[in-house]
Amino acid sequence: MMRTITLEEPIALAHPVVTVGTFDGIHIGHVSVIKAMIDMARACGGTSVVVTFDPHPRQFIDGADAPGVLTSLEEKQHCLAALGVDILAVVEFDDALRQMSPEAFVKCYLVDKLSARSVIIGYDHGFGRGRQGGFETMKRLGKQFGFSVFSPPAVCIAEKPVSSTRIRNALLEGDMDAVVQLLGHPYPLWGRVVEGERRGRALGFPTANLLFETQGKLLPSPGVYAGVARLDQIHIAVVNYGKRPTFGGQSALCEVHLLNFSQDLYGKILPLEIWYRIRGEREFGSKEALIEQIQADIQSAKDMLSRRHTYGGKFWL
Template sequence: MERLDGGSAVPERLRGGIVALGNFDGFHKGHQAVVARAVHRARAEERPVLVATFDPHPVRFFKPDLPPFRLTTLDQRERLFGAAGADAMLVFQFNADLASVSAPDFVTDWLASRIGAAGVVTGEDFTFGKGRGGNVELLMMLGRANRMSVDSVAPVIEEGEPVSSSRVREALEAGDCDTAARLLTRPFAIEGVVEHGDKRGRALGYPTANIPLGKYLRPRFGIYAVRGRLPDGRVLQGAANLGIRPSFDPPRELLEPFFFDFDEDLYGQAVEVELVAFLRPEARFEDAEALKAQMAADCEQAGARLAALPHVA
């Protein structure tokens, strides 16, 4: 699996490939269907598979003041695309130059010339080019002119509605981990480098890993049952506070997992934390003893929720 700059020429060994084209933030069931079609076609034709994505998200470029809304980092997407069968991830840097490229030029100069795509697979609602001037119908017409096949994939429908990143975000903002996981086919996960904190959790007997939320969407603030994956592949279980820690000052948005039966140094390591179940909202406590008692109850509840899940290697 390789990560390539979508604005540069693709290496010869990856030219003539099938390109899954979209943003793919979240990589939910609908996105997976697009990539699966590209993989199926590429394997049948003995071609490489490339998945194209955009960074930053085009919405962030045009509306820089929006609150954080991303569901995955590039590193997470790279792993997900690789697991789905892709040979490479193309990252289109969405900047003023790319925003000014017309739809015909994007197909001719970027997809056909720089990438050398033999085929493109995308969702039925995909738009592209300056002012979102291109749609799937135009992509098909331009594809024929450039000897490039184009497949469009219909939305995946669940409970009468298309699966979308917006639905995933709505579920997470409501603390509905089950719905988010069903749409994503996996629990929503936040990955970040563990930072030094004020060590208040350790003083209470619950040492936590402090992970900044960065550009991720803010799920409902509260206490969660979580699973953590370490760089060495170990999977840990625990409970986490996600939010501003109302019992402490100053407030700061953090994900703070406490992993059961674990007391190793994680500072500076990248840890991915899955939000498995929402347990309760954040709350302020009168004193340390009340907080400790609630943390013990939270850990017991989190352990029970996690024990009911299938084992994860």
């Protein structure tokens, strides 16, 4: 079972094999790095350690101008645990960390606190003040401090490296096929269930209204989506994100209808995985037309998810 720690103090681990990065999205490029680290650790009887940052560095530096976050810390923990990581070390990204030189960062965290024996980083990973450090810097520091350094090749789709930026663009366009292909898994969308206007219940389709507590969590383009919610059992989820033009909505909401589910979820975290886009946002002229469309959306979700006959299994594909 993965353990999550902070690196406020040194920790003694058996032959630590470490990777460092923001890993926003835990996409297939990240997974190649993480799996290489896990394989190396297991081969030598060591401990696999992911060092990541919270908040996302771009959120800290750019504030409201930062790109949206693909994975909250909780979503990231879930993904990394599913991959088989031993230790997740979460470092608070603050101004002191932002100003650290590459050498100071490696000395403080990888050497003094983790005693890293091997370090694996992505081909384009930058670390230290202004992302000054890269693979060659890490190799030089590895020789200085006595740890080996390795970097797997980039993972490419359509002759372009997989990146969090490509995934953000696809998500904002509602291209869930591309999102899932680039991530290698459905898009995680975890939110806390809050009180709503109960319009869905009045229509015969009760919904859970979600509040996203992670600053800057990136939501897909407005529309209706098919996914699953992992509670005590797996439930098909029809997710509507948008302003609800039929009801004159002014602000965007995320509402989730769970099939074959009637329990109270208020105040709880609902772990969603979004697989498919069903349709864009529409305005309906009558309650009857809306109900008919919701019924069609539910059937579409069932049909789409039947293609993923293993969707009730593990998070990871």
